Amino acid sequence: MSVAGLVGLSSVVALASPFMLRAVLDDALPHGRTGLLTLLAAGMVAVAALTSVFGVLQTYISTTVGQDVMHDLRSTVYARLQQMPLAFFTSTRTGEVQSRIANDIGGMQSTVTSTATSLVSNFTTVLASVVAMVALDWRLTLVSLTMLPLFVWISRRVGDERRRITGQKQRQLASMSAIVEESLSVSGILLGRTMGRSPALVDDFARESRGLVDLEIRASMAGRWRQSTIQIVLAAMPAIIYWVAGLTVATGHPLVSIGTLVAFTTLQAGLLRPMVQLLYTGVEVQSSLALFGRIFEYLDLEPDIEEPARPTPLTRPRGEVRFENVDFAYAPGERTVLDDIDITVAPGSGLAVVGETGSGKTTLGYLVARLYDATSGRVTIDGIDVRELSFADLAAAVGVVSQETYLFHASVADNLRFAKPDATDAELHAAARAAQIHDHIAALPAGYDTMVGERGYRFSGGEKQRLAVARAILRDPPILILDEATSALDTHTEREVQAAIDALSTGRTTITIAHRLSTIRGADQIVVLDHGRVAERGTHEELMSKGGRYAELVTRDRTALTAA
Template identity: 65%
Template sequence: MTDDDSRNERPSLRRIGRLFRPYRRRLFLVLALIVASAALSTVSPFLLRAVLDRAIPQRDVWLLTWLVLGMIAVPVVTSAAEVWQSWLSNTVGQRVMHDLRTGVYRHLQRMSLAFFTRTRTGEVQSRLANDIGGVQNVLTSTITSTVGNVTTVIAAVVAMIALDWRLAVLSLALLPVFVALARRVGAERKAIRRRNQQQLAAMSALVEESLSVSGILLGKTLGRSSVLTDRFAAESDRLSGLQVDAVMAGRWRMSAVTITYAVLPAVVYWVAGLSLAHGGTLVSIGTLVAFTTLQTRLFRPLVSLLGVGVEVQTSLALFGRVFEYLDLPVDLAPGPRSLPAVRGEVALHDVRFSYDPDGGAAALAGIDLTVPAGSTLAVVGATGSGKTTLGYLVARLYDVTGGAVTIDGVDVRELDTASLTGAVGVVSQETYLFHASVAENLRFAKADATDEELVAACRAARIHEQIAALPDGYQTVVGERGYRFSGGEKQRIAIARMLLRNPPILILDEATSALDTRTERDVQRALDTLAEGRTTIAIAHRLSTIRHADRIVVLDGGRVAESGTHDELIAAGDRYAALAAA
């Protein structure tokens, strides 16, 4: 591993450590249990030496009994401590994982719409599920087991030196070589793990896109189901190869470590036997048995520590991907101001906006508009003229590149989240319903809405009769994205939901453009009910829906080309008249 890699890891390790701060009291208790268990486990070899060198040769039954009872008590006490420690460490680890998951989810909720338009949903899901799930072992057990293994190794080394320092030097001579090998294996597996997680994200994105209702419909109607299957098989095959690489990376080197420590007790017996064969007295039989017992106990935590080093290095790749999302700059940070009472006046002051952060082509350029409280502004224009963008800026789904959007004279960038979302409601062409009951979808707008309020809102939206006719009524599950209902029915459910929310400012983003004429009339009546007494900005595709607006503006190339009432614009005979004729 290069020095650059090490420098990049150190901040991550400190940051991972900070995740445990809220649980430091429990961790201190875990560490105390670990130290006590490790220290207690080194007592058994000394008891064994006393049994072999004193109690049995001297035929001291009383001493033998107490030594044996001690040898029985040690594993009982250490096992109980390990169970308690395991429960505590797993509890802390799961709480940290919970904090990570909710932290990433909360942070993503604060991101602008721009982030989600350029990021695949499957990629986001993979970060939340696969990446955070991948560090579970490190968070729940690896860190505490590392401390336990370190303590056990230190205690065992001290005890080995106390028994015979010469045999201890012989047993530990190769340790630096093994540590270096483990670090190299860890670096290899870290790189493979990052590629593995990227491949998992690609698979998640493919599953999200192709196995959704829309994806299945597209694949079946275009006869491309077999192509999608082949694409998934190719992604899965690449993932399988990476999984094998991850498992086999450094396997032979780590096996060499295992073999070496497995044969060391035999080497110790051989050295002791040579010493005795040449008339020397290297150690007593009791010391020799006690030492090899310690040596065997040293092997398991030592190899585990080498493996932990590999696991931690590998997990750094996953933590890096999680922290990448947590470190994303929030480009729509809420402001400090609130609006206790909203009149509903909306104004755009020299508004400019570009979807390209590097200052590419402008979607809006120099828009100046004022929508008095309680009035209706209709926005029309050709595709790509900036109609939807204008509505999104009022709702602050994006921030203006230049100029300002104000509500009752307050810049929307200065408003806190509650004031802004309480003031502005959006009904778009693409209605989104959760895979839940009709009632749950409606209460997403107002959690404490009564059944009577749900019915009243649905009556106003002209959808109550259709819902009531269903076998389960308002408890009917709508299906993924609301596929249980037609487009017009979903739109009216969305209107009922917005009526429950009751915002003083309403953005209607081509809410009827995808409907047939008859359904459009039903939905338009519901929209008229919704718009009563509110400031309404209606982005229209069909001009018949906005004839009676207080003011109509025509956008062309991101600029206001015309402005006036329906009759005034028809009389002018310019762009609006051409659109109406078309």
Template identity: 60%
Template sequence: MRLFAHDRARLAVVGALIVASSLISLASPFLLRDLLDVSLPTRNTSLSALLALGMVVVAVATSVLNVLQSRQSTLVGQGVMHRLRTAVYEHLQKLSLAFYTRTRTGEVQSRIASDIGSMQATVTNTATTVVSSGTTVIGTFVAMLALNWQLTLVSLILVPLFVLISKQVGGRRRKFVALRQERMADMSAMVADSLSVSGILLTRTMGRGDQLTDRFTTASAELADLEVQSSMTGRWRQSTIGIIIAVLPAAIYLAAAFTFSGTTGPVSIGTLVAFTTLQGQLFRPMMSLLSTGVEMQSSMAMFRRVFEYLDLPIDIPDAADPQPRGETRGELRFDGVTFRYPEADRDTLADIDLTVPAGRHVAVVGATGSGKTTLGYLGARLYEPDRGSITLDGVPLERLSLADLASVVGIVSQETFLLHASIADNLRFAKPDATDDELVAAARAAQIHQLIDELPDGYDTVVGERGYRFSGGEKQRLAIARMVLRNPQVLILDEATSALDNSTEAAVTAALANLSAGRTTLTIAHRLSTVRDADEIVVMAHGRIVERGSHDELAAADGAYAALLAKESAVPVAA
């Protein structure tokens, strides 16, 4: 209802057009009655011509009004669909990373594309159908009473049965629609997983193409069966309603044949024809209303799935009254931070106290699963700590607007994501108004300009889905160039050089060292060779800080860091 409220004025116009069209159309049966009972028997040609002209005017007027109403109602319906799609997309943009780690991409795509798309007919047509058919039913009922109230009672005696049947059909169809949409979501997820570049590589190397095809075939067959069941649910009952409506005129003729006694006398031919015409005008919109009720009940399954996403709470909300962003120094502080993932059985981080001084370089190292990456995510407020606080220049992160925080804190993840667009568009995602010279400067800083310059299309080269036209090291350098272009005051590097060979790693590390001058840098590293020159190295194990100091201090301490050094030195270098 809130989605429709935006178009109140246009809905009022639609309602006025519908009411006008419905009322004007009611004139035709009365004109027909007078033509049959008055003008034709008396051979009054002028009256006959006037009545016939009136019927033509009614037909033209209702057609014109219907076209105008159709345009206005379509504008309303499409406006509602547009607001619903954008509302869902905007809400999903605000959900935390945790939602996307537990939700299939295909499921999200299915709800935005398939579910909302399937709701379109209901949203677009429901309001106009209810108003149009409702007005027609009421007006026709009044006109039928005016013509003959006894015949009206005969016509309406079975209406409660029609309503009951339609309600039962709608309830059964709703269950099938819910199952159908779930199967469509499963198929969307299957397609997204298996027909992506990564999915095809996995399928081909594992030789699972035939098995995946069999799975898809089975899922498609189940979906087809649900479509048939949903379509055929209640068909026999609704056909019974159609048969009854089709034979009702015969019942009216039979009732007229016995002619009701009373002061009104027998039913005239003109009244009988006009009445059966009105009867047809009554049951068509009545059936339309009943069908709309069935569709609404069916669509509730899709509405439930869509509004299920809209009703998800935003677990990392933007600051209601954000603190104005002043001059940023870039000190990032973790005070007593504890964090646990919802599905985990222990804390991922426990009582973390860490300060990354403004303009300094702090590295966090440790074995896989020690909590290094989670610490970086918390520093960019991709997650919220369960206990403790994280501040930037003394201001809690939750007091800063998300836009301000994103402009100050930048993160280069170990999992590089590139858009299916040109290199220039990928870089400008960080800074839409960047000049060509700025793109080149950022690429040079990331040691990737020369490679781009040698491509036939240069910076206009399309990277392909997820950047699969480039190697892992090249994608990583493009991601670094993108962050360089954004130029945040606080830089979080989460295994940013993990995909680079030794020579490229050295070049990029040197470039990042130059860029880190005057910039707060938090480096999450697995390879210790990349953090030897950090101002401070923090060693983590099982979610806790176990050591901290410079490289030389920690190496001499013969503790956890020294053990990591020894382990790394023992690993043979690949040829």
């Protein structure tokens, strides 16, 4: 409201100048009234000063409000993306997501920041100018407004054209962002150079960039000739007014006085400028609708996994995990990944899940952490359905250590504190010692302040895995999901990481998704999955004595290790 008030006050104050100018030409100068002339001149200067002050205040307030709106929009989109299921991120390129937040929202900034103010300001100025022009002479006002419908029609056509081009341009920007994110990451650079594909990647990027250049030119030139026509007609309007007024003077019956004519054309100039701005703003708003559409595509997404309105509290969890007749499919109508899973994991015990690739092992573990929800049946912790728990309680109860360790481009200490932001240095060191990585960190020149590099590329695979274990130890969850945490490591490194994992697993309910079966012989219970169903279950000895699916997998694993 403060912006609208300033805009309205500024418009009204600015309208005083033409009337003072008429008084100067028709009264003060012809009659030699120097006192009135001085007063009118001072008033015109005061109007200019007040208008400038109002303009500065208006810019400050509108920019502050606009930036607050941009902040809320960015934060809302980011928060909504945080709620999206894993399936969304596995099917959407990271560069596309980054482009929506950076390019699309960034492209909306000028519209959000200045459009509302511009609309109010220009509309108020146009309305006040028309009223003042009618007060001066209604006949000249009608002549001035005859072309307005044509201008509006042209602007709408231009806006529609720019809206289409803007959508294409943002998709092109998203494609470029995806190329940059994928090919200029550490992994992308390594792959490109080792495969000799760096020149091809440069060509791909150049092609996308050239496409963006073409779209930028099209966007800039869209409707330019039509808008030029508007500018020509608007520039001719004062001349038409002078011509009409001049014809009446020649007949001996002047339509208006010289002062009124000059004041009218001054008002007309003040009318034409905001009118053009209004038309241009309309074009910008139509162009921005493409950006708003892309952003609201994300805001309109409904999370598959939502926090319960009234979560059941989970205090001092014992760590019992149950799968009760659980079925799971990634989408309705798709193949069932898990089928009628019924497993109980006692508090503090260890469950190992084995099977061929694609048998549903990882999905089973992710259901406990509620990265996915069961299609039917339920997964419980201490008898409480995980869908009834708050996200905070579930995250505190379940920790996940996966094969692909993710480290931020930050210090070692910051990466560890991601699990526990208020952890002391002593707690960091204790967790690192338990994970058998403290001595290595301490030997680095900057110790725990060492930057790990993008995705932790300054550390080996085994070191990153031990950092992940240390992070899990620091969080201290009663239930631990180990998703093939050692499968990508060599035998020596695997022993070191496995020792750290054994330390982490002590006293916790542990569900191990196993690839190398040598690491799970001591599990209290082993479940063999085959095409999403439980094919066998028992201890290592029991399953080996059966000579079934598990025994076959163990034999194959031994053969592979021997060959290696």
